[in-house]
Amino acid sequence: MKATTSYWMxxxxxxxxxxxxxxxxxxxxxxxxxxxxxxxxxxxTGPYAxxxxxxxxxxxxxxxxxxxxxxxxxxxxxxxxxxxTEYKADRGVECxxxxxxxxxxxxxxxxxxxxxxxxxLTERAPVDKIPLITVGYGRSESQDGDVFMWNFPLLGxxxxxADVLMQHIAKKEGGLDKLKGxxxxxxxxxxxxxxxxxxxxxxxxRARGFELIKIPVTPPGVEQKSVWLQVRxxxxxxxxxxxxGVMNSTALKEAQATAFPRDHLLGVWWSGAEPDVKDVGEGxxxxxxxxxxYGAGLxxxxxxxxxxxxxxxQGTGPREExxxxxxxxxxxxxxxxxxxxxxxQERFGKGKPMTGEQVRWALENLNLDQKxxxxxxxxxxxxxxxxxCFDHVGASYARIQTWDGSRWVPGEMYEANQQIITPxxxxxxxxxxxxxxxxxxxxxECRA
Amino acid sequence: xxxxENGQFKTSYAADRQLLPIAQDRWLMIALVASSFxxxxxxxxxxxxxxxxxxxxxxxxxxxxxxxxxxxxxxxxLGSAGFMGVGAYVAxxxxxxxxxxxxxxxxxxxxxxxxxxxxAFGIPSLRIKGLxxxxxxxxxxxxxxxxxxxxxWFTADSPSGSVSTNPIDLLGWRIERPxxxxxxxxxxxxxxxxxxxxxxxxxxxxxWMATRxxxxxxxxxxxxxxxxxxSAFAVSSFYAGxxxxxxxxxxxxxxxPAAFGVVMSLNVLFMIIIGGLGSMVxxxxxxxxxxxxxxxxxxxxxxxxxxxxxxxxSHMESMIFGGLIVLFLAIEPLGLARLWAIGKQKxxxxxxxx
Numbered sequence: 001m002k003a004t005t006s007y008w009m010x011x012x013x014x015x016x017x018x019x020x021x022x023x024x025x026x027x028x029x030x031x032x033x034x035x036x037x038x039x040x041x042x043x044x045t046g047p048y049a050x051x052x053x054x055x056x057x058x059x060x061x062x063x064x065x066x067x068x069x070x071x072x073x074x075x076x077x078x079x080x081x082x083x084x085t086e087y088k089a090d091r092g093v094e095c096x097x098x099x100x101x102x103x104x105x106x107x108x109x110x111x112x113x114x115x116x117x118x119x120x121l122t123e124r125a126p127v128d129k130i131p132l133i134t135v136g137y138g139r140s141e142s143q144d145g146d147v148f149m150w151n152f153p154l155l156g157x158x159x160x161x162a163d164v165l166m167q168h169i170a171k172k173e174g175g176l177d178k179l180k181g182x183x184x185x186x187x188x189x190x191x192x193x194x195x196x197x198x199x200x201x202x203x204x205x206r207a208r209g210f211e212l213i214k215i216p217v218t219p220p221g222v223e224q225k226s227v228w229l230q231v232r233x234x235x236x237x238x239x240x241x242x243x244x245g246v247m248n249s250t251a252l253k254e255a256q257a258t259a260f261p262r263d264h265l266l267g268v269w270w271s272g273a274e275p276d277v278k279d280v281g282e283g284x285x286x287x288x289x290x291x292x293x294y295g296a297g298l299x300x301x302x303x304x305x306x307x308x309x310x311x312x313x314q315g316t317g318p319r320e321e322x323x324x325x326x327x328x329x330x331x332x333x334x335x336x337x338x339x340x341x342x343x344x345q346e347r348f349g350k351g352k353p354m355t356g357e358q359v360r361w362a363l364e365n366l367n368l369d370q371k372x373x374x375x376x377x378x379x380x381x382x383x384x385x386x387x388x389c390f391d392h393v394g395a396s397y398a399r400i401q402t403w404d405g406s407r408w409v410p411g412e413m414y415e416a417n418q419q420i421i422t423p424x425x426x427x428x429x430x431x432x433x434x435x436x437x438x439x440x441x442x443x444x445e446c447r448a
Numbered sequence: 449x450x451x452x453e454n455g456q457f458k459t460s461y462a463a464d465r466q467l468l469p470i471a472q473d474r475w476l477m478i479a480l481v482a483s484s485f486x487x488x489x490x491x492x493x494x495x496x497x498x499x500x501x502x503x504x505x506x507x508x509x510x511x512x513x514x515x516x517x518x519x520x521x522x523x524x525x526l527g528s529a530g531f532m533g534v535g536a537y538v539a540x541x542x543x544x545x546x547x548x549x550x551x552x553x554x555x556x557x558x559x560x561x562x563x564x565x566x567x568a569f570g571i572p573s574l575r576i577k578g579l580x581x582x583x584x585x586x587x588x589x590x591x592x593x594x595x596x597x598x599x600x601w602f603t604a605d606s607p608s609g610s611v612s613t614n615p616i617d618l619l620g621w622r623i624e625r626p627x628x629x630x631x632x633x634x635x636x637x638x639x640x641x642x643x644x645x646x647x648x649x650x651x652x653x654x655x656w657m658a659t660r661x662x663x664x665x666x667x668x669x670x671x672x673x674x675x676x677x678x679s680a681f682a683v684s685s686f687y688a689g690x691x692x693x694x695x696x697x698x699x700x701x702x703x704x705p706a707a708f709g710v711v712m713s714l715n716v717l718f719m720i721i722i723g724g725l726g727s728m729v730x731x732x733x734x735x736x737x738x739x740x741x742x743x744x745x746x747x748x749x750x751x752x753x754x755x756x757x758x759x760x761x762s763h764m765e766s767m768i769f770g771g772l773i774v775l776f777l778a779i780e781p782l783g784l785a786r787l788w789a790i791g792k793q794k795x796x797x798x799x800x801x802x
Binding site: 042044045082083084086088089090093094097098101116119120122123124127139190191192195196198199216219435436437 | 495498499544597607608609610612614624700701702703704706707743746757758759761762763
């Protein structure tokens with residue numbers, strides 16, 4: 001038989017298929033007993049990589065720090081694996097399915113690093129009993145823990161961010177009543193992430209009397225000429241930027257090109273990091289953005305990171321990245337995760353790996369006071385956090401920071417007005433519960 | 449030697465015209481279907497079902513649909529994901545607004561709506577061909593993308609634009625576990641594949657193939673171009689709509705408009721190109737290739753003991769994927785189905801070379 005190319009191609013194809021199915025379907029080694037597995041969903045490629053990478057590096061460095069400095073949590077070493085999601089929901093779900101069962105007790109908790117992926121995982125997490133920790137993103141109504149038992153938007157949601165931005169604009173104008181008649185434009189990433197603040201802003205527009213102009217930007221947001229032309233035509237007093245990845249830097253470049261005053265441009269905490277403004281530099285001077293309580297800077301915990309991780313050559317990213325806005329946020333998120341694991345161990349057995357359900361309990365009963373935060377090295381970075389059954393946010397402060405051309409200068413701290421937000425979250429959560437036929441928990445069930 | 453049809457004499461026209469004239473083929477098909485319904489649920493794990501087999505089956509439906517349009521009728525379409533989206537959103541709206549409907553009826557209706565939309569966007573095919581038609585269908589894709597993002601009625605006024613579905617309840621059978629989902633999708637795939645195979649062997653299929661081969665000559669001998677082309681668009685979009693509804697309800701559970709973007713359209717097109725244009729089994733091969741290969745490329749470095757960063761793995765995936773597509777098209781342009789046919793032919797004359 002003549003061995004044509006097709007002949008060899010056929011055998012090659014068959015061999016590859018066999019090897020592939022074996023590799024993909026292979027069972028994973030469950031691991032030794034004293035390990036806690038933490039899955040890491042990241043995006044280090046694609047248009048969102050400039051912002052996703054420092055976030056992931058911060059998380060990874062903190063995990064390495066806990067293992068190196070403390071030997072894990074009460075002797076239980078933290079194992080981890082990264083999975084690339086490219087900020088896509090279907091890949092995020094595939095990574096979740098692949099990683100959820102790893103480790104002796106399964107994955108401790110998931111930080112999807114994306115609101116889109118959070119929406120997709122909110123359906124699956126309750127079934128698999130793994131909590132989702134979505135610090136400063138995710139579904140805004142998931143702060144209501146009675147309905148969203150497994151979602152934890154700690155430290156703030158998009159509704160708290162929108163409220164703080166409205167408070168800041170009011171302060172600049174001289175009072176909440178001065179908002180009447182103003183025009184505020186929202187330039188948002190046309191995805192669940194960008195659309196999240198709209199209900200809150202529409203409520204604010206109705207209550208305070210300003211006009212809200214919604215201008216969507218098609219993801220990934222590299223093309224914004226028409227968007228900023230619209231901004232120029234509408235002449236808003238303020239523009240709120242709700243972007244991610246390259247959309248942020250493009251927006252600032254376009255704002256500079258259309259001469260929109262940068263000090264009237266305000267960004268959410270995902271639009272206020274170094275990758276967004278570094279390219280524009282002086283052109284973004286005066287641009288302000290929110291941070292989740294702490295922006296860029298070095299604190300006590302960073303000294304430990306340098307000592308135990310970077311000086312030993314174990315640093316995930318470059319040394320200069322330590323202390324940047326998104327790196328710090330990643331560290332913060334991982335610190336909350338580790339403290340939840342620690343809290344779970346206090347209740348369910350010190351020195352043992354925890355299951356997702358146990359970590360969920362700990363996330364719901366998180367009580368980090370100033371003393372504990374100081375001991376962890378986060379004393380300057382975070383105000384005390386206290387979650388409860390009903391309140392899955394824990395603290396809703398946000399600080400404004402302003403770019404002065406070369407660095408972020410911290411401004412004042414605001415607290416979101418939970419009087420408005422909590423009832424809105426409650427009604428949205430109840431609507432979700434009705435559509436999904438979930439019964440909200442009662443206070444008695446909570447105390448269990 | 450094993451595959452010859454020696455002694456298999458057909459004594460009726462029906463026997464001569466059957467789908468699988470060779471007895472060994474019939475046995476193989478029975479074994480395949482039986483093992484799919486019985487062995488796979490027993491042997492495959494949850495992850496394999498969820499991440500490999502169910503997406504493979506659903507995308508196979510979409511690939512069959514596009515193969516009918518591109519492979520059998522010769523009309524290039526880059527809008528298949530848009531039609532999948534139509535099916536998904538219509539199914540979502542029906543389950544939300546008319547919850548009493550049986551899910552199979554919902555699938556039928558979503559497929560039909562996708563077929564109507566497909567026919568509407570197929571009208572340009574009566575005037576334009578080839579690359580220009582591809583661009584027109586790409587415009588359909590983008591229009592549908594825009595419609596699902598901007599027209600709030602489609603997402604039932606969801607503020608985030610993201611929709612989520614409840615588990616399907618089929619006359620008391622609650623479809624929640626991967627096994628239930630697998631069996632539902634498998635049943636639908638079997639039915640639709642049979643339907644497609646029969647369609648392509650009928651006079652409609654011959655009209656499609658005549659249009660593909662030389663549409664002017666086809667028109668001269670009496671094949672109506674309007675009927676042929678629009679029916680191809682209708683059937684193809686029906687399959688895409690059903691696939692989209694299953695993709696949204698069974699595989700994703702919750703999706704945003706970006707899930708049915710142009711990348712998905714291109715993926716389905718790659719499936720049929722690599723699998724083999726104008727071949728039913730080719731659609732399955734292509735779907736398997738596209739679903740399994742990225743996961744395989746992700747796991748292979750770890751399986752071989754090579755430690756790569758996630759960035760490197762992701763880049764290598766793209767590079768190898770693209771490289772393999774180019775390789776396949778260069779070496780065997782007729783796709784994996786052609787390799788399969790060559791393999792079968794070799795088996796027929798084995799152990800002789802020819």
